[in-house]
Amino acid sequence: MRVNKCTIVLLKIAGQVELERIDLILVFETTAIGGPCSGQCLDAQEWSKDGQLVVMGTEDGEALSYRFKGLGLEDQAVTEYSSRGMHLKLGQLGAHKDPSFHFVIAENNDPEAAEDSAWFAVDQNHEYLLKKI
Secondary structure (H helix, E strand, O other), X not given: OOOOEEEEEEEEOOOEEEEEEEEEEEEOOOOOEEEEOOXXXXXXXXXXXXXXXXXXXXXXXXXHHXXXXXXXXXXXXXXXXXXXXXXXXXXXXXXXXXXXXXXXXXXXXXXXXXXXXXXXXXXXXXXHHHHHO
């Protein structure tokens, strides 16, 4: 599998901090029609226009519950979708050491040479991404 371009947007807060609220909003200036394409541990959305595909993804509540224990995130919708982007909304996370959050954006030709390449590109484990950056 292969994608033309992959971009990681990573927010990492250094030190022990109390997190009252996290709002990460990623929006594209596009007229393409988008739609959710989420999977297990992944909230994702895709846009396609004029032979180009863009897929954006982040951790869903289930994935975040593994990293932020005891907050009950596994059954929460932590991401809001819009026609042009995604909004990761988290409240009352409490105290954590070096908390971090991400979005991954993959761009590819549409149709893709190997189906779902861009989707798999955004479906990345957070700890893996931290080690690579």
